[in-house]
Amino acid sequence: MSIDVIEKNRPRAYPPRPTECTAIFWEALEKGKFQTTKCNDCDSFTFPPKPICPHCWSSSVSWKELSGKGTLYSRTTIYAAPATFENETPIHAGIIDLEEGIRIATQLIEDEAIPIDSPVEIVAIRYTDGPLYGARKAE
Amino acid sequence: MSIDVIEKNRPRAYPPRPTECTAIFWEALEKGKFQTTKCNDCDSFTFPPKPICPHCWSSSVSWKELSGKGTLYSRTTIYAAPATFENETPIHAGIIDLEEGIRIATQLIEDEAIPIDSPVEIVAIRYTDGPLYGARKAE
Amino acid sequence: MKQNVAILGMAATPVGKYQSDPSADIHTLEHELLAKLVIEAMQDGGLPKEEVDSLVLAQCRPYTQQKYFATFMANYLRMPCTASVMEVLGNGMTGGIALEQAIRDIESGRARAALALGANFESRTPSAEHMNSSMRATGDVDFHTPFGLTPIAWYAMDANRYIHEYGSSRRELASVAVKDRYHASLNPIAQYQKTITLDDVMAQREIVEPLGLYEVPPRGDGAVCILLCSEDMAKASGKPYVLVKGRGFYHEGVHQISEIPNDMIAFNSLQRASKSAYENAGISAQDLDFAEIYAPCTIVEVLASEAMGLAPRGKGARAAVDGETTLGGRIPISTSGGLLSRGHPAYVTPLYNMYEAVEQLRGDAGKRQVKEARLGATSCELGNYNAAMVQILEAVR
Amino acid sequence: MKQNVAILGMAATPVGKYQSDPSADIHTLEHELLAKLVIEAMQDGGLPKEEVDSLVLAQCRPYTQQKYFATFMANYLRMPCTASVMEVLGNGMTGGIALEQAIRDIESGRARAALALGANFESRTPSAEHMNSSMRATGDVDFHTPFGLTPIAWYAMDANRYIHEYGSSRRELASVAVKDRYHASLNPIAQYQKTITLDDVMAQREIVEPLGLYEVPPRGDGAVCILLCSEDMAKASGKPYVLVKGRGFYHEGVHQISEIPNDMIAFNSLQRASKSAYENAGISAQDLDFAEIYAPCTIVEVLASEAMGLAPRGKGARAAVDGETTLGGRIPISTSGGLLSRGHPAYVTPLYNMYEAVEQLRGDAGKRQVKEARLGATSCELGNYNAAMVQILEAVR
Numbered sequence A, B: 001m002s003i004d005v006i007e008k009n010r011p012r013a014y015p016p017r018p019t020e021c022t023a024i025f026w027e028a029l030e031k032g033k034f035q036t037t038k039c040n041d042c043d044s045f046t047f048p049p050k051p052i053c054p055h056c057w058s059s060s061v062s063w064k065e066l067s068g069k070g071t072l073y074s075r076t077t078i079y080a081a082p083a084t085f086e087n088e089t090p091i092h093a094g095i096i097d098l099e100e101g102i103r104i105a106t107q108l109i110e111d112e113a114i115p116i117d118s119p120v121e122i123v124a125i126r127y128t129d130g131p132l133y134g135a136r137k138a139e
Numbered sequence C, D: 001m002k003q004n005v006a007i008l009g010m011a012a013t014p015v016g017k018y019q020s021d022p023s024a025d026i027h028t029l030e031h032e033l034l035a036k037l038v039i040e041a042m043q044d045g046g047l048p049k050e051e052v053d054s055l056v057l058a059q060c061r062p063y064t065q066q067k068y069f070a071t072f073m074a075n076y077l078r079m080p081c082t083a084s085v086m087e088v089l090g091n092g093m094t095g096g097i098a099l100e101q102a103i104r105d106i107e108s109g110r111a112r113a114a115l116a117l118g119a120n121f122e123s124r125t126p127s128a129e130h131m132n133s134s135m136r137a138t139g140d141v142d143f144h145t146p147f148g149l150t151p152i153a154w155y156a157m158d159a160n161r162y163i164h165e166y167g168s169s170r171r172e173l174a175s176v177a178v179k180d181r182y183h184a185s186l187n188p189i190a191q192y193q194k195t196i197t198l199d200d201v202m203a204q205r206e207i208v209e210p211l212g213l214y215e216v217p218p219r220g221d222g223a224v225c226i227l228l229c230s231e232d233m234a235k236a237s238g239k240p241y242v243l244v245k246g247r248g249f250y251h252e253g254v255h256q257i258s259e260i261p262n263d264m265i266a267f268n269s270l271q272r273a274s275k276s277a278y279e280n281a282g283i284s285a286q287d288l289d290f291a292e293i294y295a296p297c298t299i300v301e302v303l304a305s306e307a308m309g310l311a312p313r314g315k316g317a318r319a320a321v322d323g324e325t326t327l328g329g330r331i332p333i334s335t336s337g338g339l340l341s342r343g344h345p346a347y348v349t350p351l352y353n354m355y356e357a358v359e360q361l362r363g364d365a366g367k368r369q370v371k372e373a374r375l376g377a378t379s380c381e382l383g384n385y386n387a388a389m390v391q392i393l394e395a396v397r
Ligand SMILES: [Zn+2]
Pocket: A039, A040, A041, A042, A043, A044, A053, A054, A055, A056, A057, A058
């Protein structure tokens, strides 16, 4: 159930900061595992992963692997980007509804426009300084 | 009635920004004239100079020269200074009641401690990039 | 006992470019400009300064060198206060929060008169630098910002979803920009007053697909002061005034996107806030003579007009195309020219929207006057309208 | 009808150093820490999250990367709100303004329960860099900052004037620091808990003459959440609570110094604010069992104690020397250890002061418990106490 891993030969433009909780996410992602926290009390997923459940505020959460499969809810291409991202424009980004019932926003790693409501899949991307994720058209 | 002018062979650490109104103050100061705005309606002085009277909100104000004579209300020496001022520590500063009935805060340009409630006088200081003012023990 | 709240005076500077280069010989500074407006607003309302018990300031941009601007202004204008002296912040809603706190100070009787005010200077900071800060505002710094998402990228995704769901088109959305510019051409304080055509809009380079340059907000500087007081005090003044007839606020507990999939383009918070405001005012959407909507992009005005019940779901863009939201139409929207053409100095934009609503309701809107305007609405928001604030305003002359 | 306002729950992290180096492998982030405290405060009060209608956040320091923190937190904890979601700012008074807005939301009935909260992370920024920002806050950027005036330089000038006028001494002032440290030694959330002697205080290097290192505030990080609700709701909970019995606010329309010469060390605003608060609560200063005063320097506690009527003019320092303000004394002041020893993460300091007052009034203060504490006061300020806010709190058990 692991996701594909792609290599990128450059560092991330704006690296996320791992915390005791989210480091677990980033470390698993590096190995091609896409997971998040799920509440042991109310069974809700949450994304980004959190040490608590935002829905019922339980502190009892477990890591659950996600399939990485979903549907593209919407998308855009960003031509005017922040200075930090000037070497990465145009940036393709989208909102994805994962099959586990979680909505996330991330980069779309293919240049061609993916049709809204079509299937997409999450991939892990290993930059030289650490991982990020992104989505592409599903097979 | 002009004040003494002292030369300093370095730029100001944190230069003030002249506006249409306050440029008149800084330009006069450069020439040894210490002046501020006075309300034509309620006769109140204001300092710093302003295009309006803060007391009655009249927009009719005139420039009036000040004697620069006053009394030291309080003082301190700043040993822990902002990075911008690191080459200027220790900084001597004081609050001065001018004889026209205006209270101001400024630098004290002598190293020795001036006694509180003793007479002081304002001097203009010409730095290489523009003027500031300061106070010293009066003769 | 709750006081009815009135808007009795105001002043604003035209939206434009004021901020000085740090090395300028002569600077235009926020406090000198804003002080002038405070005095003008008080003269407009005919109240002496001593009546003001409350100063609520929309926070300045971080580029403003003078920090703690509210207390600085209290000194600059020598205004002792017994109710509030504070700065508030909440993204694009900042100016609306300032208004709301001033309203609350009057309503509760804590303040006799209150000022909601602010100066937003930012034009000297290049957009790419500015976005280095704003990209950390409209999403999660660790789970959204690393992908390069900018504030308007979220609105662009609204646009593509809207086009997909309702079979609308970029041309339909773009018509909002043409209408806004026409309104701005009649507004002497608008940043862009030269009319444009639909072809002009479509010909611009894309900023965030499908939105081009004329469909996203320009950047500019501005400053506004709004004077509020109890209705009793407003009545006693003998001047025309505007009554704050109803208000609504709702935050859906979501930042940009809901992790639980929802109908993102329903603007759920605005639906709730406007419903509360209408109920609070005892009116329905159909009673409004105009709406001054917080809409940084064409698509946002369309979605907001639908959420506020001014157009049916999926028909907002069409309503714009058909002229229903143009001056003289069924429900004129953004008669000021809106954020796109009146301009968008973001932290004070809701104050500018209020300024326009009051001009309309006092009959002072000149060539862009909505005939017999009696009831108007203003909205503002943060995120992707994840929180919304709505005010219903009534003319009393 | 006005609701009586109660404090029903709270949580705070010990003041210390949390902020991570930007290059750290594992970061401590403001939102994870604060979310934990929100949940703890709600558990402490025994209320479900659905009761909270209002989130008022003391703004974060500019070093906090996640911007628009209030709306971010509303999402992080999935808290829809109908009354307020906003950030407030007002120098050292920031946390007090957050509390006051939350109180107003309860008092007016807009909110059933409200949270006043904040996280102030700054310890990784060196003091000299931090002062490059704070020097632009406590004076006029163009007429004070060019002289190198820092925030505490103004308090130092208070100290010299006080010594001059009342024949007090640096030793007398310094005794406040010894007393505060003793209190902090009994407070598990204090930043500095090791007791010190008067000689220790006098032996420190001068920071702003006449004040040495132990007489000016340390820098640190902290986070606090305070839960407020109507007294009816607090009563229904069956838990002990604290009643907000009186409040006062006054801004004298001055920033640091009055251009019209006045008695600078009278703390005129605090005199007015505490008088209002006492009247509002129907008490006098003599009725207080303790006071948790916002005092960044020894001299400030002395002057504030005089302005609040807890010591005669000119006798405040002497009262500290004589142990009147120590635990067990006539009127214990800053039982938490105060800003000097409990710590001073500035934007949330007033929330920490409220935390201490509630611990005292609930009888939860352990070894530093004021016996039979029933009535307490908190104060906060901005500038050189140019604005002051006072809350009178009563124990209900
Ligand atoms: Zn749960």
